[in-house]
Amino acid sequence: MRRPTRFGAAARSEPVRLGVSPGRSAISVVAALVLAATTGGCRGMTSTRPPIHPNPSMFHQPKARPQSESDFFYDGASMRQPVPGTVARGELREDRAFFEGKDPKGDDLVHSPVATTPELLARGAERFQIYCRPCHDARGDGKGVLAQRGGVPTTSLHDPKVLNATDGHIFNVITNGQGLMPSYRWPIPPEDRWAIVAQVRHMQEQRRAEGAGK
16 A cells, blocks of 8 residues: 655655554563463462452342341331232232132132133143142042052042032132142142143043943
8 A cells, every 4th residue: 555745646655554563563462471371360369358349239238138137126027018908910819710719609619710622621631740640640540659659548530529529619629728638829820720620620521431431
């Protein structure tokens, strides 16, 4: 590349030299190696100095730890109870039939409030395999691993008391537990409980069909 001098375009142009001289290049390389060696040697090394917090945020301010005691409140607990009557967002459960399996009088629903669809049965079969099969076995006869290895009596889903039970009762047994069966209120949401109820009824219908065909 050549550039014209300030005496005009017709005057002689002189070359423009690009790049870095060999001496400067060598110095840059040496400086980079020294920096890398210095920082590399510091990684993982212990120090007697306290750590530096560029943004202390909430590390060093007064606060109450979870489950800690408090001399300020009368009950002696730092964690406070929710204000009575408040409902968390998304937790307003006005549909008693869906969330509790009860009618307006407080009795168990005879039939599920959720329509039985292929999608609901598929979901119910999946949830049954996860939560119900270990005890009630794949066919619902109550001969799962709990009965096989622990000798614990498990109710058969084809027992007359289950066949004659209302859908709301089965829903509430899943929700609150019964006898040796624990509560599944937290691991199984209401929509999945109704899906399991639908699956149980489907299994019972299949058993009746098998008996009628013999």
